[in-house]
Amino acid sequence: MVEEARVERFVRAFQALRREIQKVIVGHEEVIDQVLACLFSGGHVLLEGAPGLGKTLLVKTLAECLDLTFSRIQFTPDLMPADIVGTNIIMLDQAERRYFQFQHGPIFAHIILADEVNRATPKTQSALLEGMQERGVTVAGTLHPLPSPFLVLATQNPIEMEGTYPLPEAQLDRFLFKLHIRYPVLAELNEIIDRTTRPHEPGVQQVLNATEAESLKELVREVPIATHVRELASLIILATHPQWEHAPEVTRKYVRYGSSPRGAQALVLGGKVRALVSGRFNVSTEDIKAMVLPALRHRVIFNFEGEAEGINVDYLLQEVVTAAEEAIRHGKEVFLR
Amino acid sequence: MSDGARTSDPETILRDAAQRVSVQVRVRRSEYYALRALTWGVSLAVLPLLLKGLLGARAPSLAIAVIGLALLGGLLYSLSRSVPAGDALRLADRAAALHDRLSTALECVERRDDSPLARALIADAVERAPRVQWSRMVPRRWPREARLLPVSAIALLALLFLPPIPIPRGGLPAWERSTPEAPEEPKQTGPATALDRPLEQKRRTPERVDRQPQELPRRPTRPETARGDLAAIFKDTTISQKRPDFSSFLKQGDERLRVLERVENLPDLKSDFTQSPQKMMFRKMQQLLAGLRPDQLSPERLRQLLDEMDRLGRKGDGSDGDLREGEEALNEGQLSRALSAMERALNRMRAQEERERAKKGLSGGRDKGREPGDPGKDGEGDDLGEGEGSLPGKGHSADVRGSPTRRLPGEKLDMALSGEQRQGRREAYDTNLRGRGAQNPSRLPFATVFSQYRKLMEEALAKEPIPFEYRTQIRDYFQSLEER
Numbered sequence: 010m011v012e013e014a015r016v017e018r019f020v021r022a023f024q025a026l027r028r029e030i031q032k033v034i035v036g037h038e039e040v041i042d043q044v045l046a047c048l049f050s051g052g053h054v055l056l057e058g059a060p061g062l063g064k065t066l067l068v069k070t071l072a073e074c075l076d077l078t079f080s081r082i083q084f085t086p087d088l089m090p091a092d093i094v095g096t097n098i099i100m101l102d103q104a105e106r107r108y109f110q111f112q113h114g115p116i117f118a119h120i121i122l123a124d125e126v127n128r129a130t131p132k133t134q135s136a137l138l139e140g141m142q143e144r145g146v147t148v149a150g151t152l153h154p155l156p157s158p159f160l161v162l163a164t165q166n167p168i169e170m171e172g173t174y175p176l177p178e179a180q181l182d183r184f185l186f187k188l189h190i191r192y193p194v195l196a197e198l199n200e201i202i203d204r205t206t207r208p209h210e211p212g213v214q215q216v217l218n219a220t221e222a223e224s225l226k227e228l229v230r231e232v233p234i235a236t237h238v239r240e241l242a243s244l245i246i247l248a249t250h251p252q253w254e255h256a257p258e259v260t261r262k263y264v265r266y267g268s269s270p271r272g273a274q275a276l277v278l279g280g281k282v283r284a285l286v287s288g289r290f291n292v293s294t295e296d297i298k299a300m301v302l303p304a305l306r307h308r309v310i311f312n313f314e315g316e317a318e319g320i321n322v323d324y325l326l327q328e329v330v331t332a333a334e335e336a337i338r339h340g341k342e343v344f345l346r
Numbered sequence: 347m348s349d350g351a352r353t354s355d356p357e358t359i360l361r362d363a364a365q366r367v368s369v370q371v372r373v374r375r376s377e378y379y380a381l382r383a384l385t386w387g388v389s390l391a392v393l394p395l396l397l398k399g400l401l402g403a404r405a406p407s408l409a410i411a412v413i414g415l416a417l418l419g420g421l422l423y424s425l426s427r428s429v430p431a432g433d434a435l436r437l438a439d440r441a442a443a444l445h446d447r448l449s450t451a452l453e454c455v456e457r458r459d460d461s462p463l464a465r466a467l468i469a470d471a472v473e474r475a476p477r478v479q480w481s482r483m484v485p486r487r488w489p490r491e492a493r494l495l496p497v498s499a500i501a502l503l504a505l506l507f508l509p510p511i512p513i514p515r516g517g518l519p520a521w522e523r524s525t526p527e528a529p530e531e532p533k534q535t536g537p538a539t540a541l542d543r544p545l546e547q548k549r550r551t552p553e554r555v556d557r558q559p560q561e562l563p564r565r566p567t568r569p570e571t572a573r574g575d576l577a578a579i580f581k582d583t584t585i586s587q588k589r590p591d592f593s594s595f596l597k598q599g600d601e602r603l604r605v606l607e608r609v610e611n612l613p614d615l616k617s618d619f620t621q622s623p624q625k626m627m628f629r630k631m632q633q634l635l636a637g638l639r640p641d642q643l644s645p646e647r648l649r650q651l652l653d654e655m656d657r658l659g660r661k662g663d664g665s666d667g668d669l670r671e672g673e674e675a676l677n678e679g680q681l682s683r684a685l686s687a688m689e690r691a692l693n694r695m696r697a698q699e700e701r702e703r704a705k706k707g708l709s710g711g712r713d714k715g716r717e718p719g720d721p722g723k724d725g726e727g728d729d730l731g732e733g734e735g736s737l738p739g740k741g742h743s744a745d746v747r748g749s750p751t752r753r754l755p756g757e758k759l760d761m762a763l764s765g766e767q768r769q770g771r772r773e774a775y776d777t778n779l780r781g782r783g784a785q786n787p788s789r790l791p792f793a794t795v796f797s798q799y800r801k802l803m804e805e806a807l808a809k810e811p812i813p814f815e816y817r818t819q820i821r822d823y824f825q826s827l828e829e830r
Contacts, residue, residue, distance in 0.1 A: 015462075231461055232462065232463055233454055233463060233464045235446055235450035236432075237436065237449065238446060287445075291447060293447075293740075294446060316813050317812055341433075344484060345433045
């Protein structure tokens with residue numbers, strides 16, 4: 010069957026990408042899967058982790074695996090918007106007449122690595138974030154569309170907050186996933202040493218081009234989702250809001266603002282990718298629950314008490330999922346829960 | 347449509363799968379609700395067996411009927427509940443780890459989703475459905491109440507085979523029958539008095555009184571007379587020293603009992619409760635009317651009351667006419683008229699007593715006990731009398747609040763001294779008032795208040811878990827205030 014072949018091709022491409030990235034990146038299987046999920050669902054990723062954990066290397070490796078254009082922008086406090094989107098420069102034609110020509114900035118690439126995105130000023134950040142949302146930039150009244158697929162992978166360091174400009178909530182909301190890069194365990198650390206101190210570092214092969222990537226993105230959006238699965242996603246979003254009647258106690262106590270509808274979109278799109286990777290043609294409740302942490306951890310805003318008590322957002326989201334499932338069961342007869 | 351085509355129809359296959367799960371759900375649900383109903387039925391069936399003494403041989407059959415009805419109700423309730431196909435397939439998905447394949451496919455079929463992936467999903471679900479192990483798809487659940495079932499069942503069996511529990515019969519004694527058995531009734535609170543008995547009855551049964559002289563001591567009304575008996579009443583009389591003569595007692599009764607019947611000849615005991623006929627009547631009425639509403643009064647009882655009043659009333663109080671009217675009303679069978687006449691007579695007796703007391707310059711016993719500086723003699727323990735009722739907050743006094751408390755000596759107004767503002771830096775600031783209040787600017791000691799607040803802030807920063815960014819902000823805020 011044609012559709013089964015398409016799904017099979019998706020699975021093969023996904024696994025090939027994962028395999029190539031894992032040639033360079035040790036461990037972090039879950040992070041790699043979620044970055045690829047973002048690639049195929051058309052979202053952007055915010056990678057957060059301490060320095061030296063391989064955030065930049067992960068993005069660079071992904072770019073090498075794809076036959077796509079890649080740009081790296083190192084964000085600094087003196088970076089200007091024009092340094093990202095480009096600018097009009099004066100040129101001379103053959104008749105020695107002057108005219109403006111748009112010089113494309115580094116944002117005009119398929120994959121953008123915005124390294125240490127929180128070190129630039131908000132004005133510069135917004136230049137990038139406008140392109141992320143609108144898939145195009147406007148310079149001197151002219152809209153310049155960005156190539157497709159367009160994937161921004163921004164990194165930020167949560168430790169050195171001095172002299173940084175943390176991304177505001179509205180801009181954080183534009184990232185589909187926020188992924189935490191954990192510290193490697195002993196075996197992983199040994200493997201990293203072995204791989205990186207040898208004379209020849211491992212190389213990767215290109216396994217996907219832009220056309221194929223676009224085709225697979227379309228396939229993701231075709232995956233059907235049942236009503237009760239979609240309802241679970243909506244209830245999870247509602248359970249992050251303290252005003253909701255079935256919200257858990259931890260939400261009522263520590264949350265100021267819950268997730269936006271973009272959070273529900275992220276849950277469902279991530280769930281669809283996960284379903285296809287599992288060889289299924291439908292989204293299950295397990296897919297939705299698996300996407301809760303990366304899709305919602307940057308969309309929940311704590312109040313003063315939550316900040317003061319250092320509430321772990323992952324713990325809060327687990328409580329949120331429990332509350333949403335309880336709300337689904339609420340009023341149902343015991344054998345149908 | 348041929349049978350083969352119909353069976354290969356995806357919707358039919360999915361609905362068949364849902365039907366299989368629905369049957370299991372219904373079976374498990376029936377077990378569940380039947381067990382719940384059985385538990386409650388057995389608990390209720392204990393009741394008829396408890397009343398086996400009353401119900402007799404019908405009790406076991408009634409208990410069985412209760413159990414049967416409960417069981418039937420539980421089964422009917424469970425069968426009346428529907429099982430939606432989508433929910434049934436969700437249960438199947440969960441039980442067979444199908445990741446919502448069947449339920450999503452059924453939805454796609456129902457909404458005629460013709461997208462390529464939906465078709466693939468339906469085909470996948472139809473292919474997997476026959477391979478599902480449909481048995482034991484729905485687990486058995488035990489109701490919480492089922493833990494009580496063994497206890498209820500044991501109690502039921504025990505009551506079934508045990509002899510009937512004896513049920514106490516009878517109730518309070520009837521009013522009419524209580525009169526001849528009167529000596530037994532007041533034994534619980536104190537000895538009965540001869541005055542409590544109707545005169546006619548005493549006249550009719552002198553032998554009974556002679557046979558039971560120990561039942562005749564006076565009812566105590568105050569703590570000091572609670573121990574009292576006939577000797578307490580007769581101690582100041584000539585017969586108090588007289589020793590009981592057993593032979594004369596047998597022949598003509600105790601003289602003391604006869605004296606008791608002549609209340610007007612009783613010695614004047616100042617502290618004795620019986621000195622007031624009106625109070626005696628009150629007590630008498632209380633005893634005779636205890637626990638009875640006016641509509642429960644019998645004419646005989648009213649006649650006894652009127653006789654008592656006629657006997658105890660004093661000459662000149664004007665109650666004779668009312669009592670006669672009461673007698674006439676009773677003879678004519680008009681109970682309400684007799685009651686009102688009796689009330690008027692009682693009021694006249696009270697008024698007469700008040701007049702006599704005023705003539706002697708005496709006040710009520712309670713008034714004497716409430717003199718200033720003698721709070722202990724407030725008459726606690728007395729149970730009637732106008733002295734209590736006239737006090738604020740007691741009885742029928744309208745003055746529920748009492749007299750106001752006397753004011754303590756002191757200055758009427760707070761004193762203040764006016765002064766002039768000193769030179770130099772001001773330690774206070776004027777509040778920004780407008781309008782009429784601007785003429786009276788209030789001054790707050792800024793330096794004092796600010797230092798207190800700053801101290802509180804430092805304590806809070808030291809003790810409370812405040813994030814680092816907020817700490818700097820708070821300190822900056824206080825610094826800005828200090829510089830102002």
